[in-house]
Amino acid sequence: MSVISKAIQILDYLVPQGSEKEVSVTEISRELDMPVQSVHRILTSLSDHGFVSQNSKSKKYKLGLSIMKYGFLMWDSLRFRSIARPFMEELSKQTKETVYLATRENTEGVYIDNIDSPQLLKISEPIGLRLPLVIGASNRVILAYMTANARESILNQIEWDELPSLRPLTREYISNDLEQIRKRGYAITSGEATEGTTGIGAPIFSYENTVIGSLNCAGPTLRFTAENIEKYSYYVKKYADLISQELGYRHLYRVSEK
Incomplete structure (x- = not known):
């Protein structure tokens, strides 16, 4: 043994x-x-x-206490998914696009749950997919709402020429995009992780007032018209806010009523 x-x-x-x-x-x-x-x-x-x-x-x-710590982490992860699931279903109904729930693990974002689009032409990435936090809306929105020190630490570790992105990304471009994400409350990216796809992601916060993940919808770029982007981003932010509220977060940015 x-x-x-x-x-x-x-x-x-x-x-x-x-x-x-x-x-x-x-x-x-x-x-x-x-x-x-x-x-x-x-x-x-x-x-x-x-x-x-x-x-x-x-x-x-x-x-010892380490067992308790890991137990709480697992419980938090299961609770996160169970709380988010009804709101993911609502987002799926409103957008008819694939919906993802992501969380952060060190310097990467990880898909931990998803609902496939009911449409024939759709995006379908596997649960467990990991990518650096600078790639894709689901990950970059998490990076945008991390503390400045944590964000800079991650950016300083990146080998920019070796990123597994379909589009070249630079530190300057990412830094500017992170600022725009914080201003509008959501991230939008196209063709970075998968060719011909667009994703919209909004941050999810915990009761400790820290970003713990993101809610996202993604689909073929041809369906993400200016009108649909406005609609989808509204619902992504709305349901991400509601998940955060259910998790105990109390400093929500406002989502206007339609």
Whole structure:
């Protein structure tokens, strides 16, 4: 059995059953049929990373705060998707275009949910697609609403000549576009990730007043006329605002009523 498998077994054993659980190295060794030395070594490593903690008096172990942190992150992600889904469905009805929910992971944007367009000619990118935050409306709108320091840090890391964009992008162009995005409240890009497509994205904010993702609609550029862009951007911003409100954000930019 690998060390990782043993560590997972130990963590599973430490999961409380109704009340907080503290166990000794000897008990874990006996119950899981592992050598005491192996258990002690694994617990020491898990403790160094905060996955378990040791009671200084009893010397027994219990699950640590890192497990709680990752659990909350997973819960937040599931809650984000479940809250967003009804508004994604409404956006799909209003635009008849493909709708995406995206979030940020380090320097990339990731699609975590989508609703395909009912039309024959449509955009259909897979859930899990990752692209740098400077590419595409769904990602760039997240970058635009990050803090200035975080935004600059990401821009400074980019190798501009190596970006997987279908159109050449420069630091100057992106910086100017980020400013325009913040002024109008949404991002619009064409032909950067997929040829002949246009996307519109609006930011989604958490109760901590930070941007955590974006709501987007995308489709063939030929359907994104000036009239449709005005209509689609209104609904993308409207439903992104409502998702933010459901997540506890209280400093929404205003969306005019039609």
